[in-house]
Amino acid sequence: MSYMRRTAAASILFIALTACSLPARASAQEILWDAYGVPHIRGETLEEVSWAFGWAQAQSHGSLLLRLYGQARGRAAEYWGAQFVDSDRWVRVNGIPERARAWVEQADPEERTVIEWFVAGINEYAEQHPDLIDPAMRVILPVTPEDVLAHAQRVVHFTFVASPEL
Secondary structure (H helix, E strand, O other), X not given: OOHXXXXXXXXXXXXXXXXXXXXXXXXXXXXXXXXXXXXXXXXXXXXXXXXXXXXXXXXXXXXXXXXXXXXXXXXXXXHHOHHHHHHHHHHHHOOHHHHHHHHHHHOOHHHHHHHHHHHHHXXXXXXXXXXXXXXXXXXXXXXXXHHXXXXXXXXXHHHHHOOOOO
């Protein structure tokens, strides 16, 4: 096979694989999954990498991610039932949603950009693959930057540092 034919065949294969794994707008970045399911992300800009990381998180754990964001909003009982009342009360008493909003407002431009592009990747994945997201979790969509910071706060500060079980 000639060099030109090999190059053309490789180009067509690359385009076909890329089109199947990422939306057209993601052409400047790449997500490669290793044998352990770990995404290895390449991109030309911080925005591209952040977006691809959001996409990869949604692809790997979309329904779980949305459930955790719903809990971090302090609205899980509203979404999924009374078994979440205590968790919601804990989130609200500790001011997690309000603090998350303040953190987004106070974030420097680069931090805010990273979070916004990460969120955009999650939301775009969920939009393009609704069949892969548990229907009960779709109520969380669209995800917001506040959701990401509320979840981080809930996990770090109020699960490991000041857990109600401690």
